Amino acid sequence: xxxxxxxxxxxxxxxxxxxxxxxxxxxxxxxxxxxxxxxxxxxxxxxxxxxxxxxxxxxxxxxxxxxxxxxxxxxxxxxxxxxxxxxxxxxxxxxxxxxxxxxxxxxxxxxxxxxxxxxxxxxxxxxxxxxxxxxxxxxxxxxxxxxxxxxxxxxxxxxxxxxxxxxxxxxxxxxxxxxxxxxxxxxxxxxxxxxxxxxxxxxxx
Amino acid sequence: xxxxxxxxxxxxxxxxxxxxxxxxxxxxxxxxxxxxxxxxxxxxxxxxxxxxxxxxxxxxxxxxxxxxxxxxxxxxxxxxxxxxxxxxxxxxxxxxxxxxxxxxxxxxxxxxxxxxxxxxxxxxxxxxxxxxxxxxxxxxxxxxxxxxxxxxxxxxxxxxxxxxxxxxxxxxxxxxxxxxxxxxxxxxxxxxxxxxxxxxxxxxx
DNA sequence: AAGATAACTGGACCTATGGTTCAGTTAATA
DNA sequence: TATTAACTGAACCATAGGTCCAGTTATCTT
Numbered sequence: 129x130x131x132x133x134x135x136x137x138x139x140x141x142x143x144x145x146x147x148x149x150x151x152x153x154x155x156x157x158x159x160x161x162x163x164x165x166x167x168x169x170x171x172x173x174x175x176x177x178x179x180x181x182x183x184x185x186x187x188x189x190x191x192x193x194x195x196x197x198x199x200x201x202x203x204x205x206x207x208x209x210x211x212x213x214x215x216x217x218x219x220x221x222x223x224x225x226x227x228x229x230x231x232x233x234x235x236x237x238x239x240x241x242x243x244x245x246x247x248x249x250x251x252x253x254x255x256x257x258x259x260x261x262x263x264x265x266x267x268x269x270x271x272x273x274x275x276x277x278x279x280x281x282x283x284x285x286x287x288x289x290x291x292x293x294x295x296x297x298x299x300x301x302x303x304x305x306x307x308x309x310x311x312x313x314x315x316x317x318x319x320x321x322x323x324x325x326x327x328x329x330x331x332x333x
Numbered sequence: 334x335x336x337x338x339x340x341x342x343x344x345x346x347x348x349x350x351x352x353x354x355x356x357x358x359x360x361x362x363x364x365x366x367x368x369x370x371x372x373x374x375x376x377x378x379x380x381x382x383x384x385x386x387x388x389x390x391x392x393x394x395x396x397x398x399x400x401x402x403x404x405x406x407x408x409x410x411x412x413x414x415x416x417x418x419x420x421x422x423x424x425x426x427x428x429x430x431x432x433x434x435x436x437x438x439x440x441x442x443x444x445x446x447x448x449x450x451x452x453x454x455x456x457x458x459x460x461x462x463x464x465x466x467x468x469x470x471x472x473x474x475x476x477x478x479x480x481x482x483x484x485x486x487x488x489x490x491x492x493x494x495x496x497x498x499x500x501x502x503x504x505x506x507x508x509x510x511x512x513x514x515x516x517x518x519x520x521x522x523x524x525x526x527x528x529x530x531x532x533x534x535x536x537x538x
Numbered sequence: 539a540a541g542a543t544a545a546c547t548g549g550a551c552c553t554a555t556g557g558t559t560c561a562g563t564t565a566a567t568a
Numbered sequence: 569t570a571t572t573a574a575c576t577g578a579a580c581c582a583t584a585g586g587t588c589c590a591g592t593t594a595t596c597t598t
Contacts, residue, residue, distance in 0.1 A: 168583085168584055178547075178548075180549075181548050181586095182546075253585075283527075290509075290524045293506055297506030297508070300506065303498040304495075304502060307495075315492060315495060316495065319491065319495045319499060322491045322496065322532060322535065323499070323528060325531075327528055327531040329534070346565050347565070348575070349575060349576090352576085374557085375555075385557085386558080387577065389556085390576075394557075395557090458556075
Protein backbone atom coordinates (compact mmCIF):
# COMPACT_ATOMS: atom_id res chain seq x y z
CA UNK A 129 0.00 0.00 0.00
CA UNK A 130 2.95 2.30 -0.54
CA UNK A 131 2.61 5.20 -2.92
CA UNK A 132 5.66 4.83 -5.09
CA UNK A 133 9.37 4.25 -5.27
CA UNK A 134 10.21 7.58 -3.75
CA UNK A 135 8.58 6.55 -0.56
CA UNK A 136 10.76 3.46 -0.67
CA UNK A 137 13.78 5.67 -1.21
CA UNK A 138 12.90 7.72 1.78
CA UNK A 139 13.66 4.78 3.99
CA UNK A 140 17.36 5.35 3.47
CA UNK A 141 18.98 8.66 2.84
CA UNK A 142 21.61 8.90 0.15
CA UNK A 143 24.43 9.52 2.62
CA UNK A 144 23.22 6.69 4.80
CA UNK A 145 23.23 4.28 1.88
CA UNK A 146 26.75 5.35 0.99
CA UNK A 147 27.99 4.80 4.51
CA UNK A 148 26.17 1.52 4.75
CA UNK A 149 28.06 0.24 1.73
CA UNK A 150 31.34 1.65 3.00
CA UNK A 151 30.90 -0.16 6.31
CA UNK A 152 29.95 -3.42 4.66
CA UNK A 153 32.88 -3.29 2.25
CA UNK A 154 35.32 -2.33 4.99
CA UNK A 155 34.17 -5.18 7.20
CA UNK A 156 34.45 -7.58 4.31
CA UNK A 157 37.97 -6.49 3.50
CA UNK A 158 39.14 -6.64 7.11
CA UNK A 159 37.61 -10.06 7.64
CA UNK A 160 39.34 -11.34 4.57
CA UNK A 161 42.70 -10.35 5.99
CA UNK A 162 42.41 -10.82 9.73
CA UNK A 163 40.84 -13.33 12.10
CA UNK A 164 37.52 -12.16 13.54
CA UNK A 165 38.83 -11.40 16.99
CA UNK A 166 41.16 -8.81 15.52
CA UNK A 167 38.38 -7.04 13.68
CA UNK A 168 36.68 -4.86 16.25
CA UNK A 169 33.67 -2.80 15.34
CA UNK A 170 35.71 0.31 16.00
CA UNK A 171 38.30 -0.78 13.50
CA UNK A 172 35.67 -1.40 10.88
CA UNK A 173 34.22 2.03 11.52
CA UNK A 174 37.62 3.65 11.18
CA UNK A 175 38.33 1.81 7.95
CA UNK A 176 34.97 2.88 6.57
CA UNK A 177 35.59 6.45 7.62
CA UNK A 178 32.60 6.71 9.94
CA UNK A 179 32.06 6.83 13.69
CA UNK A 180 31.36 3.81 15.79
CA UNK A 181 27.89 5.05 16.63
CA UNK A 182 26.93 4.96 12.98
CA UNK A 183 27.73 1.28 12.71
CA UNK A 184 25.59 0.45 15.71
CA UNK A 185 22.81 2.70 14.49
CA UNK A 186 22.66 0.87 11.17
CA UNK A 187 23.32 -2.69 12.24
CA UNK A 188 22.32 -2.85 15.87
CA UNK A 189 25.27 -4.89 16.97
CA UNK A 190 28.40 -6.57 15.80
CA UNK A 191 26.38 -9.68 15.10
CA UNK A 192 23.93 -7.70 13.01
CA UNK A 193 26.72 -6.43 10.82
CA UNK A 194 28.14 -9.86 10.14
CA UNK A 195 24.70 -11.25 9.57
CA UNK A 196 24.08 -8.69 6.87
CA UNK A 197 27.33 -9.72 5.20
CA UNK A 198 26.23 -13.33 5.24
CA UNK A 199 22.85 -12.53 3.80
CA UNK A 200 24.47 -10.78 0.88
CA UNK A 201 26.40 -13.93 0.06
CA UNK A 202 23.71 -16.45 0.66
CA UNK A 203 20.98 -14.93 -1.48
CA UNK A 204 22.41 -16.11 -4.76
CA UNK A 205 22.71 -19.71 -3.66
CA UNK A 206 19.24 -19.64 -2.24
CA UNK A 207 17.81 -18.67 -5.58
CA UNK A 208 19.76 -21.34 -7.47
CA UNK A 209 18.45 -23.96 -5.10
CA UNK A 210 14.83 -22.93 -5.40
CA UNK A 211 14.53 -22.45 -9.12
CA UNK A 212 17.86 -23.16 -10.82
CA UNK A 213 18.67 -26.13 -13.07
CA UNK A 214 19.29 -29.62 -11.64
CA UNK A 215 21.05 -31.15 -9.86
CA UNK A 216 21.08 -28.08 -7.62
CA UNK A 217 17.56 -27.03 -8.47
CA UNK A 218 14.45 -29.21 -8.64
CA UNK A 219 14.40 -32.24 -10.90
CA UNK A 220 17.27 -34.46 -9.82
CA UNK A 221 17.00 -37.32 -7.31
CA UNK A 222 17.34 -36.12 -3.70
CA UNK A 223 20.73 -37.71 -3.10
CA UNK A 224 22.25 -35.89 -6.04
CA UNK A 225 20.60 -32.63 -5.12
CA UNK A 226 22.09 -32.90 -1.66
CA UNK A 227 25.53 -33.64 -3.02
CA UNK A 228 25.30 -30.65 -5.33
CA UNK A 229 24.00 -28.43 -2.58
CA UNK A 230 26.80 -29.22 -0.17
CA UNK A 231 29.39 -28.80 -2.89
CA UNK A 232 27.98 -25.36 -3.55
CA UNK A 233 27.88 -24.46 0.11
CA UNK A 234 31.47 -25.59 0.55
CA UNK A 235 32.58 -23.47 -2.38
CA UNK A 236 30.66 -20.51 -1.02
CA UNK A 237 32.26 -20.92 2.38
CA UNK A 238 35.69 -21.25 0.84
CA UNK A 239 35.28 -18.06 -1.16
CA UNK A 240 34.36 -16.12 1.94
CA UNK A 241 37.19 -16.86 4.25
CA UNK A 242 36.44 -16.07 7.81
CA UNK A 243 32.82 -15.12 7.45
CA UNK A 244 31.40 -18.15 9.17
CA UNK A 245 33.90 -17.95 11.98
CA UNK A 246 33.18 -14.25 12.26
CA UNK A 247 29.51 -14.91 12.67
CA UNK A 248 30.17 -17.45 15.37
CA UNK A 249 32.46 -15.02 17.09
CA UNK A 250 29.98 -12.19 16.79
CA UNK A 251 27.12 -14.15 18.29
CA UNK A 252 29.26 -15.33 21.16
CA UNK A 253 30.72 -11.95 22.05
CA UNK A 254 27.50 -10.03 21.66
CA UNK A 255 26.55 -8.41 24.89
CA UNK A 256 23.11 -7.25 23.93
CA UNK A 257 20.72 -9.91 25.07
CA UNK A 258 18.40 -10.00 22.10
CA UNK A 259 20.86 -11.65 19.76
CA UNK A 260 19.32 -14.45 17.79
CA UNK A 261 21.24 -17.71 17.80
CA UNK A 262 22.61 -19.02 14.55
CA UNK A 263 19.76 -21.43 13.92
CA UNK A 264 17.27 -18.57 13.85
CA UNK A 265 19.12 -16.90 10.99
CA UNK A 266 16.85 -16.84 7.93
CA UNK A 267 19.55 -18.28 5.73
CA UNK A 268 20.21 -21.11 8.11
CA UNK A 269 16.52 -21.83 8.42
CA UNK A 270 16.16 -21.91 4.66
CA UNK A 271 19.12 -24.20 4.16
CA UNK A 272 18.03 -26.44 6.95
CA UNK A 273 14.55 -26.79 5.51
CA UNK A 274 15.98 -27.62 2.11
CA UNK A 275 18.29 -30.31 3.45
CA UNK A 276 15.64 -31.74 5.74
CA UNK A 277 13.19 -32.05 2.87
CA UNK A 278 15.63 -33.84 0.63
CA UNK A 279 16.71 -36.28 3.30
CA UNK A 280 13.14 -37.08 4.21
CA UNK A 281 12.35 -37.67 0.57
CA UNK A 282 15.01 -40.33 0.20
CA UNK A 283 15.04 -41.77 3.70
CA UNK A 284 11.64 -41.41 5.37
CA UNK A 285 12.81 -43.63 8.21
CA UNK A 286 15.48 -41.34 9.68
CA UNK A 287 15.39 -38.21 11.78
CA UNK A 288 15.85 -35.84 8.86
CA UNK A 289 15.60 -32.70 10.95
CA UNK A 290 18.36 -33.75 13.28
CA UNK A 291 20.65 -35.04 10.56
CA UNK A 292 20.22 -31.82 8.61
CA UNK A 293 21.44 -29.88 11.63
CA UNK A 294 24.39 -32.21 11.92
CA UNK A 295 25.41 -31.90 8.30
CA UNK A 296 25.09 -28.13 8.21
CA UNK A 297 26.95 -27.77 11.47
CA UNK A 298 30.03 -29.23 9.92
CA UNK A 299 30.79 -25.90 8.27
CA UNK A 300 31.39 -24.33 11.63
CA UNK A 301 34.09 -26.74 12.69
CA UNK A 302 37.40 -25.04 13.03
CA UNK A 303 39.47 -27.83 11.45
CA UNK A 304 37.07 -27.88 8.55
CA UNK A 305 36.98 -24.12 8.27
CA UNK A 306 40.74 -23.76 8.22
CA UNK A 307 40.98 -26.14 5.30
CA UNK A 308 38.23 -24.25 3.61
CA UNK A 309 40.20 -21.06 3.97
CA UNK A 310 43.12 -22.82 2.35
CA UNK A 311 40.90 -23.44 -0.63
CA UNK A 312 40.36 -27.16 -0.17
CA UNK A 313 36.63 -27.02 -0.63
CA UNK A 314 36.63 -29.90 -3.10
CA UNK A 315 37.97 -32.17 -0.44
CA UNK A 316 35.13 -31.18 1.85
CA UNK A 317 32.62 -31.60 -0.95
CA UNK A 318 33.92 -35.10 -1.63
CA UNK A 319 33.51 -36.11 1.99
CA UNK A 320 30.05 -34.62 2.08
CA UNK A 321 29.24 -36.72 -0.97
CA UNK A 322 30.50 -39.88 0.76
CA UNK A 323 28.39 -39.21 3.81
CA UNK A 324 25.29 -38.21 1.94
CA UNK A 325 25.39 -41.03 -0.60
CA UNK A 326 25.95 -43.54 2.17
CA UNK A 327 23.06 -42.15 4.14
CA UNK A 328 20.66 -42.00 1.21
CA UNK A 329 21.55 -45.46 -0.01
CA UNK A 330 21.16 -47.11 3.38
CA UNK A 331 17.94 -48.70 4.49
CA UNK A 332 16.29 -49.35 7.85
CA UNK A 333 19.29 -51.28 9.15
CA UNK B 334 63.83 -39.22 38.20
CA UNK B 335 61.73 -38.12 41.12
CA UNK B 336 62.56 -39.45 44.54
CA UNK B 337 59.16 -40.47 45.84
CA UNK B 338 55.55 -39.56 46.27
CA UNK B 339 56.26 -36.87 48.77
CA UNK B 340 58.16 -34.96 46.17
CA UNK B 341 55.12 -35.35 43.95
CA UNK B 342 53.01 -33.98 46.76
CA UNK B 343 55.25 -31.01 47.05
CA UNK B 344 54.12 -29.88 43.64
CA UNK B 345 50.80 -28.85 45.12
CA UNK B 346 50.30 -27.63 48.62
CA UNK B 347 47.39 -28.96 50.62
CA UNK B 348 45.55 -25.65 50.59
CA UNK B 349 46.15 -25.27 46.90
CA UNK B 350 44.71 -28.68 46.18
CA UNK B 351 41.68 -27.84 48.23
CA UNK B 352 41.11 -24.60 46.38
CA UNK B 353 41.72 -26.28 43.08
CA UNK B 354 38.90 -28.66 43.78
CA UNK B 355 36.68 -25.89 45.08
CA UNK B 356 37.19 -23.91 41.88
CA UNK B 357 36.57 -26.89 39.65
CA UNK B 358 33.41 -27.86 41.50
CA UNK B 359 32.12 -24.29 41.56
CA UNK B 360 32.68 -23.88 37.84
CA UNK B 361 30.96 -27.16 37.21
CA UNK B 362 27.95 -26.20 39.24
CA UNK B 363 27.63 -22.77 37.69
CA UNK B 364 27.96 -24.14 34.18
CA UNK B 365 25.25 -26.65 34.87
CA UNK B 366 22.85 -23.88 35.78
CA UNK B 367 23.78 -20.94 33.58
CA UNK B 368 24.86 -20.42 29.99
CA UNK B 369 28.61 -19.91 29.62
CA UNK B 370 28.45 -16.21 28.92
CA UNK B 371 26.89 -15.67 32.32
CA UNK B 372 29.63 -17.56 34.11
CA UNK B 373 32.51 -15.13 34.40
CA UNK B 374 35.76 -16.18 35.97
CA UNK B 375 35.10 -13.75 38.76
CA UNK B 376 31.80 -15.40 39.55
CA UNK B 377 33.44 -18.79 39.67
CA UNK B 378 36.08 -17.45 42.02
CA UNK B 379 33.46 -15.93 44.29
CA UNK B 380 31.46 -19.16 44.38
CA UNK B 381 34.60 -21.10 45.23
CA UNK B 382 35.50 -18.62 47.93
CA UNK B 383 38.82 -17.56 46.45
CA UNK B 384 40.17 -14.53 44.66
CA UNK B 385 40.21 -14.15 40.92
CA UNK B 386 43.99 -14.14 40.84
CA UNK B 387 44.05 -17.61 42.31
CA UNK B 388 42.00 -18.99 39.47
CA UNK B 389 44.32 -17.51 36.90
CA UNK B 390 47.36 -18.65 38.81
CA UNK B 391 46.15 -22.24 38.77
CA UNK B 392 44.56 -22.47 35.35
CA UNK B 393 46.22 -19.76 33.31
CA UNK B 394 43.08 -18.55 31.65
CA UNK B 395 39.39 -19.09 31.40
CA UNK B 396 40.00 -21.57 28.64
CA UNK B 397 42.45 -23.49 30.80
CA UNK B 398 39.86 -23.89 33.50
CA UNK B 399 37.22 -25.26 31.17
CA UNK B 400 39.75 -27.50 29.51
CA UNK B 401 40.58 -29.06 32.85
CA UNK B 402 36.92 -29.72 33.44
CA UNK B 403 36.65 -31.43 30.09
CA UNK B 404 39.70 -33.55 30.72
CA UNK B 405 38.18 -34.81 33.94
CA UNK B 406 35.15 -36.01 32.05
CA UNK B 407 36.84 -37.42 29.03
CA UNK B 408 39.36 -39.63 30.74
CA UNK B 409 36.92 -42.36 31.60
CA UNK B 410 35.60 -42.68 28.08
CA UNK B 411 39.10 -42.69 26.70
CA UNK B 412 39.98 -45.69 28.80
CA UNK B 413 36.84 -47.60 27.84
CA UNK B 414 37.62 -47.05 24.21
CA UNK B 415 41.20 -48.21 24.43
CA UNK B 416 40.79 -51.31 26.53
CA UNK B 417 37.14 -51.80 27.44
CA UNK B 418 34.85 -54.57 26.18
CA UNK B 419 33.37 -54.47 22.67
CA UNK B 420 31.63 -52.90 20.93
CA UNK B 421 33.19 -49.80 22.46
CA UNK B 422 36.56 -51.41 22.98
CA UNK B 423 38.58 -53.50 20.53
CA UNK B 424 37.05 -56.60 19.00
CA UNK B 425 33.89 -55.50 17.22
CA UNK B 426 33.67 -54.53 13.54
CA UNK B 427 34.60 -50.89 12.94
CA UNK B 428 31.09 -49.74 12.04
CA UNK B 429 29.72 -51.03 15.32
CA UNK B 430 32.58 -49.59 17.30
CA UNK B 431 31.89 -46.22 15.76
CA UNK B 432 28.20 -46.41 16.53
CA UNK B 433 28.97 -47.33 20.12
CA UNK B 434 31.56 -44.61 20.43
CA UNK B 435 29.28 -41.86 19.24
CA UNK B 436 26.47 -43.09 21.44
CA UNK B 437 28.82 -42.86 24.37
CA UNK B 438 30.05 -39.42 23.39
CA UNK B 439 26.49 -38.20 23.01
CA UNK B 440 25.59 -39.49 26.44
CA UNK B 441 28.69 -37.90 27.92
CA UNK B 442 27.85 -34.58 26.32
CA UNK B 443 24.26 -34.77 27.52
CA UNK B 444 25.33 -35.44 31.08
CA UNK B 445 27.56 -32.39 31.08
CA UNK B 446 25.24 -29.69 29.96
CA UNK B 447 26.97 -26.65 28.75
CA UNK B 448 30.52 -27.89 28.96
CA UNK B 449 31.13 -28.07 25.26
CA UNK B 450 29.55 -24.71 24.63
CA UNK B 451 31.56 -23.32 27.52
CA UNK B 452 34.76 -24.53 25.97
CA UNK B 453 33.87 -22.95 22.66
CA UNK B 454 33.01 -19.74 24.44
CA UNK B 455 36.19 -19.80 26.46
CA UNK B 456 38.44 -20.27 23.47
CA UNK B 457 36.72 -17.51 21.57
CA UNK B 458 36.74 -14.96 24.35
CA UNK B 459 40.24 -15.69 25.51
CA UNK B 460 42.39 -12.63 25.20
CA UNK B 461 45.70 -14.23 25.90
CA UNK B 462 47.18 -15.09 22.55
CA UNK B 463 48.61 -18.51 23.34
CA UNK B 464 45.30 -20.28 23.55
CA UNK B 465 45.28 -23.58 21.73
CA UNK B 466 42.41 -24.12 19.34
CA UNK B 467 39.99 -26.92 20.03
CA UNK B 468 41.57 -29.37 17.65
CA UNK B 469 44.84 -29.24 19.57
CA UNK B 470 43.10 -30.39 22.75
CA UNK B 471 44.52 -33.78 23.75
CA UNK B 472 41.07 -35.26 24.16
CA UNK B 473 39.99 -34.05 20.77
CA UNK B 474 43.15 -35.39 19.19
CA UNK B 475 42.63 -38.75 20.82
CA UNK B 476 38.99 -39.00 19.77
CA UNK B 477 39.81 -37.88 16.30
CA UNK B 478 42.51 -40.47 15.90
CA UNK B 479 40.17 -43.17 17.14
CA UNK B 480 37.42 -42.23 14.71
CA UNK B 481 39.81 -41.77 11.82
CA UNK B 482 41.29 -45.20 12.37
CA UNK B 483 37.92 -46.93 12.46
CA UNK B 484 36.67 -45.19 9.35
CA UNK B 485 39.82 -46.01 7.44
CA UNK B 486 39.53 -49.62 8.49
CA UNK B 487 36.07 -49.99 7.00
CA UNK B 488 36.30 -47.53 4.11
CA UNK B 489 39.89 -47.21 2.87
CA UNK B 490 38.66 -45.20 -0.11
CA UNK B 491 37.38 -42.13 1.73
CA UNK B 492 39.07 -39.17 3.40
CA UNK B 493 38.85 -40.58 6.91
CA UNK B 494 40.66 -37.71 8.52
CA UNK B 495 38.30 -35.13 7.14
CA UNK B 496 35.16 -37.12 7.84
CA UNK B 497 36.26 -37.71 11.41
CA UNK B 498 36.52 -33.95 11.91
CA UNK B 499 33.08 -33.54 10.43
CA UNK B 500 31.47 -36.15 12.63
CA UNK B 501 33.08 -34.91 15.81
CA UNK B 502 32.25 -31.32 14.99
CA UNK B 503 28.58 -32.09 15.16
CA UNK B 504 28.74 -31.97 18.93
CA UNK B 505 29.49 -28.28 18.83
CA UNK B 506 26.42 -27.34 16.84
CA UNK B 507 24.10 -25.21 18.87
CA UNK B 508 20.86 -26.89 17.70
CA UNK B 509 22.39 -30.24 18.51
CA UNK B 510 23.73 -29.06 21.83
CA UNK B 511 20.44 -27.63 22.98
CA UNK B 512 18.72 -30.93 22.40
CA UNK B 513 21.52 -32.64 24.20
CA UNK B 514 20.94 -30.40 27.17
CA UNK B 515 17.31 -31.40 27.07
CA UNK B 516 18.44 -34.98 27.49
CA UNK B 517 17.71 -36.18 23.97
CA UNK B 518 21.01 -37.89 23.49
CA UNK B 519 19.45 -41.08 22.20
CA UNK B 520 18.01 -39.18 19.30
CA UNK B 521 21.45 -37.88 18.45
CA UNK B 522 22.96 -41.32 18.85
CA UNK B 523 20.38 -42.78 16.49
CA UNK B 524 21.19 -40.21 13.83
CA UNK B 525 24.88 -40.83 14.29
CA UNK B 526 24.20 -44.50 13.76
CA UNK B 527 22.31 -43.78 10.53
CA UNK B 528 25.14 -41.67 9.20
CA UNK B 529 27.89 -44.02 10.24
CA UNK B 530 26.24 -47.21 9.05
CA UNK B 531 25.45 -45.60 5.72
CA UNK B 532 28.99 -44.43 5.34
CA UNK B 533 30.57 -47.72 6.33
CA UNK B 534 28.26 -49.77 4.14
CA UNK B 535 28.76 -47.64 1.06
CA UNK B 536 31.34 -48.46 -1.55
CA UNK B 537 33.38 -46.45 -4.03
CA UNK B 538 30.29 -44.95 -5.63
C1' DA C 539 12.19 28.47 -1.94
C1' DA C 540 12.26 28.35 2.91
C1' DG C 541 11.01 26.28 7.03
C1' DA C 542 9.86 22.05 9.49
C1' DT C 543 10.89 17.41 10.49
C1' DA C 544 12.88 13.32 11.14
C1' DA C 545 16.78 10.64 10.27
C1' DC C 546 21.71 10.32 10.30
C1' DT C 547 26.31 11.04 12.37
C1' DG C 548 30.21 10.51 15.41
C1' DG C 549 32.81 10.94 19.40
C1' DA C 550 32.65 11.01 24.42
C1' DC C 551 31.30 7.92 27.80
C1' DC C 552 29.78 3.56 30.24
C1' DT C 553 30.35 -1.10 31.65
C1' DA C 554 31.62 -5.85 31.74
C1' DT C 555 35.17 -9.03 31.80
C1' DG C 556 39.52 -11.39 30.83
C1' DG C 557 43.88 -10.86 32.55
C1' DT C 558 48.15 -8.88 35.51
C1' DT C 559 50.63 -7.46 39.61
C1' DC C 560 52.57 -7.79 43.94
C1' DA C 561 52.83 -7.48 48.87
C1' DG C 562 51.41 -10.37 52.43
C1' DT C 563 50.50 -15.21 54.01
C1' DT C 564 51.41 -19.93 54.78
C1' DA C 565 52.70 -24.73 53.91
C1' DA C 566 56.67 -27.60 53.43
C1' DT C 567 61.67 -28.54 54.42
C1' DA C 568 65.97 -28.74 57.08
C1' DT D 569 62.16 -22.83 64.55
C1' DA D 570 64.10 -20.51 60.61
C1' DT D 571 64.01 -20.53 55.65
C1' DT D 572 62.11 -20.72 51.33
C1' DA D 573 59.17 -21.05 47.72
C1' DA D 574 54.57 -21.38 46.51
C1' DC D 575 49.96 -19.66 47.15
C1' DT D 576 46.49 -16.02 47.76
C1' DG D 577 43.47 -12.22 46.67
C1' DA D 578 42.27 -7.54 46.05
C1' DA D 579 43.39 -3.56 43.53
C1' DC D 580 44.37 -2.36 38.97
C1' DC D 581 44.63 -2.44 33.66
C1' DA D 582 43.13 -2.78 28.85
C1' DT D 583 39.94 -3.77 25.54
C1' DA D 584 35.82 -3.90 23.09
C1' DG D 585 30.77 -3.93 22.73
C1' DG D 586 27.20 -0.85 23.37
C1' DT D 587 24.73 3.76 24.70
C1' DC D 588 23.85 8.73 24.46
C1' DC D 589 22.97 12.94 22.66
C1' DA D 590 23.84 17.34 20.58
C1' DG D 591 24.81 18.90 16.12
C1' DT D 592 24.14 18.12 11.06
C1' DT D 593 21.71 17.28 6.88
C1' DA D 594 18.56 15.10 3.52
C1' DT D 595 13.79 15.12 2.52
C1' DC D 596 9.03 16.73 2.93
C1' DT D 597 5.50 20.38 3.37
C1' DT D 598 3.46 24.58 2.35
